[in-house]
Amino acid sequence: MVKVAILGFGTVGSGVYNVLNKNKDILKKRTGSEIEIKYVLDLREFPGNPVDDILTHDFNDILNDPEVKVVAEVMGGVKPAYDFTKQCLMAKKSVCTSNKELVAKHGEELLGIARENNVNYFFEASCGGGIPIIRSLNEALIADDIDEISGILNGTTNYILTKMSSQGLLFDDVLKDAQDMGYAERNPEADIEGYDAQRKIAILSSIAFGKTVDHESIYTEGITKITPADLEFAKEFDSTIKLIAYGGKKDGKYYAFVSPFMVGRDNPLYSVDGVFNAIFVHGNMLGDAMFYGSGAGSLPTASAVASDIAHAVKCGDKTAYSNWQEGKIELSPIDSFESRFFVRIEKSLKETAKRVFGDGTDFKEIPMDGSECAFVTDVMSEKEFEEKASKLSGIKSRIRCK
């Protein structure tokens, strides 16, 4: 029998409680140990809920109980989660978490403390909800040199873009609707400005490339400027617009960013709609692979935390290999990153645009109000694009193309 504690009884915490109870027999069979929840830490009371019997308001009850071997930290935020996690690890308790903010900020240090204490710090649920991407990077894709990891890591923005595209609606209207339906937070900044995706791609890149990618150094653009016209034109180019989080290695340089991208129909990310997440991986031997699933939600996320708990139980006092080792990765400035660019302009600028971007440029006009056209450039660096674009006053929008 292994005893565990859950820090926080919110959306994810109550999910973990349910998964561990509902799938108790399965977990026992597969790990060889019965997993019993001994404590749930929360400041609130839950009268009438069976969790009340094992509820504590004092973290020290958990920390000082030598029977507790694994702790699920599902409180979110850096404070006090950081201190709690550190203390648990130093007390030789493994910690499993869905807390992307904490992992992005202190992952390297906490992995190090876990190693020193022969326990584990697992965070499958921090990226992509129930999608087993972190385990795959650390274990199943061990024979590959990963040169790209990218994808749709934020369900809220993907829901908004999907809805804007299918119904021709304005960003603000869909956001309001998403808030009413509970798909977006009342304070939606972390989602719509791309910060949530930024933290997740920092974590995934750190694992894929082997050292810490500082999330604050990742160039990040959100989706607030995307218009129905952009999405309408995207269809003309057999594409759609997605908020893409990207980490990649090219010619010895590392890049990471979060930005809206035009994604063509032949790209597997094209058809990932609504609140779903998908993570694309390219390995030097594997080629292309993609992982798709519910990126959020109580039970999918809890399933990943519970799987980490089971893994920690199986590992006992042995630290599992993590590809995220000590050290920092220096990101190259986005200036030198190369892609094609979608550009939407006043129709009157078409001839100038041809002179600047080349005669062969393919223009599309659609019958909006008839005053606009759009084109996609050749592959060029951000810097080169900015130079050319500065010669065209009145660009309505420019969107990178995947």
Next chain:
Amino acid sequence: MVKVAILGFGTVGSGVYNVLNKNKDILKKRTGSEIEIKYVLDLREFPGNPVDDILTHDFNDILNDPEVKVVAEVMGGVKPAYDFTKQCLMAKKSVCTSNKELVAKHGEELLGIARENNVNYFFEASCGGGIPIIRSLNEALIADDIDEISGILNGTTNYILTKMSSQGLLFDDVLKDAQDMGYAERNPEADIEGYDAQRKIAILSSIAFGKTVDHESIYTEGITKITPADLEFAKEFDSTIKLIAYGGKKDGKYYAFVSPFMVGRDNPLYSVDGVFNAIFVHGNMLGDAMFYGSGAGSLPTASAVASDIAHAVKCGDKTAYSNWQEGKIELSPIDSFESRFFVRIEKSLKETAKRVFGDGTDFKEIPMDGSECAFVTDVMSEKEFEEKASKLSGIKSRIRCK
């Protein structure tokens, strides 16, 4: 340093040789051991190829060498692979394989022998090429009760259906073309009749549901009867046709089959085109997840074998948990399986069809030669469908709907 041997230097074997050499440093860093290929077994000679230095024609060189701890069996076929695998496992060498035929036929027994000898029998590469589905089922999705695993497991048939659909071509013509391009074998029966997918879904179902699903008991239909008209009508129903391999649990009954299915645009399998594979999983906590990638090819498959070798090296003399345990799963006859059915008929049968299948049935007519129409039934069992269908003489085709 761990020494390994490769049985067979064909497409996959030479790929494994390349992956282990090319990513040697990465593998050393991640496993903590240098992995050295000591032998390659093949009946042929490869003059001028560096593999010639470590080539042997005698399996006993490998079997009797106590230095060899892990063997990659990438010969394919049951004979002599079965005997070789058994002997290796009994000599306490782990075996990693891409051999779906052998795993489907003798997986349970070979896993048992591995367990008895404290070594491992791994077969990630037997299903879905480089897609890490088996590792995910055995480890990352450990906290879930899986009730469905299904997908596109055969790249050749998916290539053929994609091409038929996009270009309106006949099955025979696309098959010939696929053979010329090397995407289909000269003897294509195993692919086009669904036997390859049948073996793979037997393996995946055995892992997902915990006991052996006998591949020979799986109802199997291939794609040879699919016509351009079927694919044309599919588009009218906002669908396409895919060869789906299915394993599922419903109300305590187990089902498994391989059959062409109509797949709607909102299904993530809809946009899996060409030679790609995709595997859909539904867990009681996880909800929907999908794994996508190259289902075949030398390097993607070899990447999976090499990952298994690395895993075996890390496991040492400890057998890793496999969810595929001893015992058989009794499949329910397909008679009682429920789905909707797409039916294509002579237009003159429309009124009869309405009487049989209900007034609300939605008929589509497309301008082919104007003599046909098609409809999709309500959800009903196979048996019920067959009873109703027997009242309609002249059904041109019926295809299950996912």
